[in-house]
Amino acid sequence: MDRFDEYVAKLTAAVGHADRRDPLRGYVSGLLLPGDRKSIEPMAAKLEPRRVRARHQSLHHLIANAPWDDREVIRVAREYAVAQFGRHGGLGAWVVDDSGIPKKGKHSVGVARQYCGVLGKQDNCQVAVSISVVNDLMSVPAAYRLYIPEIWAKDRERRCAAGVPDDIEFRTKWQIALDEIDRLLAEAVPRAPVVADAGYGDTTDFRDGLTERGLTYAVGIKADTTFWPPGIDPLPPRKYSGTGRPPTLLRRTRSHRPQSARKIATDLSAKAWRTVTWADGTRGQMRSRFAAVRVRAAHRDYWSRTPRPVEWLIIEWPEGGPEPTKYWLSTMGESAALKALVRLAKMRWRIERDYQELKDEIGLDHYEGRGWRGFHHHGALCIAAYAFLAAERARLSPPEPLEFLKAAPPPEGFRPRGSPGST
Numbered sequence: 001m002d003r004f005d006e007y008v009a010k011l012t013a014a015v016g017h018a019d020r021r022d023p024l025r026g027y028v029s030g031l032l033l034p035g036d037r038k039s040i041e042p043m044a045a046k047l048e049p050r051r052v053r054a055r056h057q058s059l060h061h062l063i064a065n066a067p068w069d070d071r072e073v074i075r076v077a078r079e080y081a082v083a084q085f086g087r088h089g090g091l092g093a094w095v096v097d098d099s100g101i102p103k104k105g106k107h108s109v110g111v112a113r114q115y116c117g118v119l120g121k122q123d124n125c126q127v128a129v130s131i132s133v134v135n136d137l138m139s140v141p142a143a144y145r146l147y148i149p150e151i152w153a154k155d156r157e158r159r160c161a162a163g164v165p166d167d168i169e170f171r172t173k174w175q176i177a178l179d180e181i182d183r184l185l186a187e188a189v190p191r192a193p194v195v196a197d198a199g200y201g202d203t204t205d206f207r208d209g210l211t212e213r214g215l216t217y218a219v220g221i222k223a224d225t226t227f228w229p230p231g232i233d234p235l236p237p238r239k240y241s242g243t244g245r246p247p248t249l250l251r252r253t254r255s256h257r258p259q260s261a262r263k264i265a266t267d268l269s270a271k272a273w274r275t276v277t278w279a280d281g282t283r284g285q286m287r288s289r290f291a292a293v294r295v296r297a298a299h300r301d302y303w304s305r306t307p308r309p310v311e312w313l314i315i316e317w318p319e320g321g322p323e324p325t326k327y328w329l330s331t332m333g334e335s336a337a338l339k340a341l342v343r344l345a346k347m348r349w350r351i352e353r354d355y356q357e358l359k360d361e362i363g364l365d366h367y368e369g370r371g372w373r374g375f376h377h378h379g380a381l382c383i384a385a386y387a388f389l390a391a392e393r394a395r396l397s398p399p400e401p402l403e404f405l406k407a408a409p410p411p412e413g414f415r416p417r418g419s420p421g422s423t
Contacts, residue, residue: 015068023062031385038363070380077387081140084394092135096196100125101365109162112149129176143180163371174206218330218345226258227295258298
C-alpha cells in the first residue's frame with residue numbers, strides 16, 4: 001500500500017491538481033478491484049456504497065471533464081514500470097499494435113464500421129493505436145491514441161459533439177504510430193527494435209519512417225510482397241544512347257522480375273529450414289520451423305536510382321503445413337542468428353496478454369462515455385493501473401541473470417573433498 005500511495009502521488013502530480021488525488025486514487029483502485037464491469041457507476045458503488053451518487057459525480061468529472069493530459073499520466077506510468085525492466089534484461093522491443101473495442105450505435109468518438117481484431121471481422125468499433133515496451137518477462141503500453149476514421153475527421157458536427165480537438169486531422173494508423181514513436185523518442189525512452197504485424201509492416205513508408213528515425217525493426221509482411229531474392233538485383237539503368245538525358249532509373253524486364261515472399265519461401269531447399277523455440281508458453285515451449293534469407297524489397301524501385309538495402313526475410317513454415325504461415329522483414333544486422341531474429345519477430349505475442357488483461361481484468365473496453373477526452377482519460381488510467389501491476393510482478397520475479405542461484409566462490413585455500421590435499 002505504501003508503494004501504491006507513492007505511485008498515486010506521482011500520478012496526481014501528472015494530472016496537475018492536488019484535489020484530484022482522491023478521485024484519481026479511487027478510479028485506479030476501482031480498476032484494480034474485482035468486478036465484472038469497470039465503468040464509473042459500478043466502481044462508485046464498490047468504492048463508497050453509502051455515497052454512490054457523490055462518488056460517481058467525482059469520478060465522472062475526473063474522467064469526462066477535468067482538463068488533464070492523458071499522455072503525461074501514461075508517461076509517469078511507463079517510467080514507473082520501465083524502472084523494473086532493468087532487473088530483467090532491459091527493453092527488448094517497442095511493439096506497435098492496435099486494439100478494437102466493439103460498440104453499438106454511432107455516437108461514441110471514432111466509432112465506424114472497420115476491422116475489429118477482437119471480433120476478427122469488419123464491425124462497428126473504435127480502434128486505438130498503441131506502442132508497448134516489452135522484454136521476455138514483462139510488457140506495458142507506453143502510448144495510446146484513438147484512430148479517427150476519415151468519415152469522422154471530415155464530419156464537423158460529430159467532431160464537435162464528441163469533443164475531438166480542432167488540431168486532430170485524419171491520420172492512418174501507421175502515421176499515428178510514427179507520431180507516437182516520435183513522442184517516445186523525444187521523451188528519451190530507451191531505444192529498442194520495433195515490432196509490428198503486417199497491418200503496419202507491409203507499408204513501405206512505415207518501414208522507411210522507422211529507418212529514418214534510426215530504429216531497427218522486425219515487422220510482418222504479406223505473402224505477396226515482392227523482393228529481389230539472394231544474388232539477384234534490379235537491372236542497372238539503360239546504357240546512354242547519346243541523346244536526351246542519360247537514363248538513371250533501375251529496371252526490371254519480363255524475365256528479370258522480383259519474386260513474392262511466398263515464391264522465395266517455396267524455392268528454398270530443405271536445408272534452409274530449422275526448428276526454433278522462441279518462448280515458454282502456458283502450454284509448453286513455443287516452437288516452429290523457420291528460415292531466413294537476405295533480400296531487397298522491390299516496392300516501386302523502378303522509380304529509384306539505387307537498389308534498396310539488403311534485409312532479412314524471415315519465414316515461418318510449420319512442419320507438415322501445406323505452405324508458409326507468416327513472413328517478416330527485419331533490418332537486424334547481417335550477422336544476426338536465426339533464433340535471435342525469430343525471438344524478436346515473435347515478441348509481439350507478449351502484448352496479447354496485455355490486451356486480454358487490460359480488457360478482462362482492468363476494464364479498458366468498459367468505458368461508456370462518448371467523448372474524446374473521456375476515452376483517453378479512461379485509457380490512460382487503465383494503463384496506469386496495469387503498469388502498477390506489471391511493476392509489482394517484476395519486483396516479485398527473480399532478476400535475470402539469476403545471480404542468487406549461482407554458487408558463491410569457495411573460500412581461499414578450500415579444496416573439494418577427494419581432491420589431493422583435502423581432508
